[in-house]
Amino acid sequence: EKGGYDHFMLKEIYEQPRAILDTFRGRLRTNEAIIKMSGVEDNMKKFLNADRIIVVACGTSWHAGLVSEYIFEDLARIPVEVEYASEFRYRNPVITEKDLVIAISQSGETADTLAAIKLAKSKGAFVFGVCNVVGSSIARETDAGAYTHAGPEIGVASTKAFTTQITVLTLIALRLARAKGTISSSDYRHHLIELELIPGKVEKVLKSDDYVKTIANIYKDVKNFLYLGRGYNFPVALEGALKLKEISYIHAEGYPAAEMKHGPIALIDENMPIVVIATKKGHYDKVVSNIQEIKSRKGKIIGIVTEGDQQVKELADHVIEVPETLESLSPLVTTIPLQLLSYHIAVMLNKNVDQPRNLAKSVTVE
Numbered sequence: 001e002k003g004g005y006d007h008f009m010l011k012e013i014y015e016q017p018r019a020i021l022d023t024f025r026g027r028l029r030t031n032e033a034i035i036k037m038s039g040v041e042d043n044m045k046k047f048l049n050a051d052r053i054i055v056v057a058c059g060t061s062w063h064a065g066l067v068s069e070y071i072f073e074d075l076a077r078i079p080v081e082v083e084y085a086s087e088f089r090y091r092n093p094v095i096t097e098k099d100l101v102i103a104i105s106q107s108g109e110t111a112d113t114l115a116a117i118k119l120a121k122s123k124g125a126f127v128f129g130v131c132n133v134v135g136s137s138i139a140r141e142t143d144a145g146a147y148t149h150a151g152p153e154i155g156v157a158s159t160k161a162f163t164t165q166i167t168v169l170t171l172i173a174l175r176l177a178r179a180k181g182t183i184s185s186s187d188y189r190h191h192l193i194e195l196e197l198i199p200g201k202v203e204k205v206l207k208s209d210d211y212v213k214t215i216a217n218i219y220k221d222v223k224n225f226l227y228l229g230r231g232y233n234f235p236v237a238l239e240g241a242l243k244l245k246e247i248s249y250i251h252a253e254g255y256p257a258a259e260m261k262h263g264p265i266a267l268i269d270e271n272m273p274i275v276v277i278a279t280k281k282g283h284y285d286k287v288v289s290n291i292q293e294i295k296s297r298k299g300k301i302i303g304i305v306t307e308g309d310q311q312v313k314e315l316a317d318h319v320i321e322v323p324e325t326l327e328s329l330s331p332l333v334t335t336i337p338l339q340l341l342s343y344h345i346a347v348m349l350n351k352n353v354d355q356p357r358n359l360a361k362s363v364t365v366e
């Protein structure tokens with residue numbers, strides 16, 4: 001059932017090229033330059049009339065929501081707020097019929113997310129679900145939705161659910177951008193073509209697995225990790241840190257790279273590994289100067305860089321290359337090495353990768 005892999009998590013990491021493809025199959029029609037998702041088409045008015053989008057989710061799904069904030073605002077020019085479902089529902093939020101709520105959940109059973117949906121509906125908002133499990137409570141409770149087609153995710157640490165959630169949200173953002181005219185037709189086409197290339201690029205990143213394993217072996221015994229990213233890759237830094245915490249029980253924090261100087265820089269010494277997502281385009285020069293600041297404090301740098309990168313390579317202790325893509329799609333490739341890194345560290349520390357202590361696959365308590 002693990003298909004020859006030692007753990008479900010590893011199997012699911014490796015399934016991502018296929019899962020992403022399944023998620024856009026039939027929806028992304030590059031030749032015709034259209035995106036077709038019935039849940040969106042049938043409710044286009046609601047989407048186009050929305051003053052803002054409120055995303056509600058927990059954990060990794062919340063990170064996918066954060067990525068979507070960049071995509072929706074950048075491409076479709078719709079203001080987005082991303083909320084922890086639990087905080088949202090307990091603070092008397094302002095919600096109106098002009099709000100479009102997007103609830104993201106792999107399991108479709110997360111109690112806090114479900115409760116946030118009920119609250120939003122009671123205030124008249126239109127609620128759209130992005131779930132993986134077909135027929136789940138959240139899929140049933142929402143007004144409309146689009147499934148991720150990741151297939152069953154068994155490992156408690158979410159991997160392929162995350163990248164397929166981003167895929168669905170990207171499709172929606174592109175569809176809305178086209179309908180609103182906030183994207184040029186050439187830019188739109190470019191996005192479709194590049195999105196179609198993502199499964200192959202993820203496949204290529206997976207080839208760095210052995211190298212990631214050697215990095216894991218070097219740092220497996222440290223007590224703290226820092227993950228930094230900017231823009232689209234800030235949520236990826238958060239997700240990388242969460243993966244490491246969950247399965248290896250090593251303390252890790254994700255930060256927007258520019259925030260480093262406002263506090264976390266004090267943590268940096270020669271024992272601190274810092275994973276920096278420093279792909280080209282995404283404020284590259286700024287990230288390079290963040291890396292220089294780390295280096296001058298003797299922190300150990302693991303860079304996630306674009307193929308052929310020179311500048312970061314000269315500064316970093318290790319670099320993992322990912323293929324070039326559009327900045328808006330880069331989280332789909334930069335996430336992969338971070339998943340692999342946490343996986344290998346947890347295995348080396350003899351942790352129960354698929355069922356980490358204290359965690360459940362669906363959190364049905366509030």
Ligand code: F6R
Pocket residue numbers: 058059060061062104105106107108109110113156157158159242246361362363
């Ligand atoms: C992370 C993880 C959790 C879930 C969170 C939400 O690896 O597994 O943080 O992402 O509990 O779960 P869903 O997406 O099922 O609502």
